[in-house]
Amino acid sequence: MATSLLSPCLGLPTKFKNLSINSTTCSTSTFSSLSFSSSLSHSIFNKGCLSMRTTQRSIHNFSIVCESTPNKKADSAEKRTRQAEKRRVYNKARKSEVKTRMKKVLEALDDLKKKPAAQFEEVIPVEKLIAEAYSVIDKAIKVGTLHRNTGARRKSRLARRKKAVEIHHGWYTPAPAEAIAS
Numbered sequence: 001m002a003t004s005l006l007s008p009c010l011g012l013p014t015k016f017k018n019l020s021i022n023s024t025t026c027s028t029s030t031f032s033s034l035s036f037s038s039s040l041s042h043s044i045f046n047k048g049c050l051s052m053r054t055t056q057r058s059i060h061n062f063s064i065v066c067e068s069t070p071n072k073k074a075d076s077a078e079k080r081t082r083q084a085e086k087r088r089v090y091n092k093a094r095k096s097e098v099k100t101r102m103k104k105v106l107e108a109l110d111d112l113k114k115k116p117a118a119q120f121e122e123v124i125p126v127e128k129l130i131a132e133a134y135s136v137i138d139k140a141i142k143v144g145t146l147h148r149n150t151g152a153r154r155k156s157r158l159a160r161r162k163k164a165v166e167i168h169h170g171w172y173t174p175a176p177a178e179a180i181a182s
Contacts, residue, residue, distance in 0.1 A: 094136075094145040098154070101133035105158050113165045120171050123162075130158055 073081075108126045112118055134155055141151040166172035 091145045094140045094143070098133075098136050098140050098146065101129070101136050102154060102158065105129045105133050106161060109161050109165050113168055118169055120169075123166070123171070126162065130162060133158060 105126065108129055112122055112126060115122070137146065137151045137154055140146040141148050146154075163172065167174065
């Protein structure tokens, strides 16, 4: 009889069909002892999924109220989740800005390389774009969005591309390998 009364209040009738109260003696405030059938695992109560409390309807009638709650994350886990999401959005914006700046520099260098009669003075606006890109990359490294090696690789890529454009137009002539070795 106790099983049929408790199952609907649990909301989980399939898992707790064998829940039974073995002691019927009641004190004035709580049940003196509750024991459960062997098919019910006590770990459910330890994890906080199910809680039981007694309520008094009248002077001699007590009823058991069963509350079933889903597994709730600890407060620290929830805070970590919020922090991680905030960082993810922040880092995504920083990385996007780095990519955008790099793309602008690379497009400007490609346009300059395609110009047949480009002058050396046309490199100055591109150098300003490179400086801005370097600044954004350095800030991303500083706050931990990018690893320092990744930032160095991206800055190197921009510098190599600029040097390739300068070599293409004849504004820069690399030293021979023999001269560098000696």
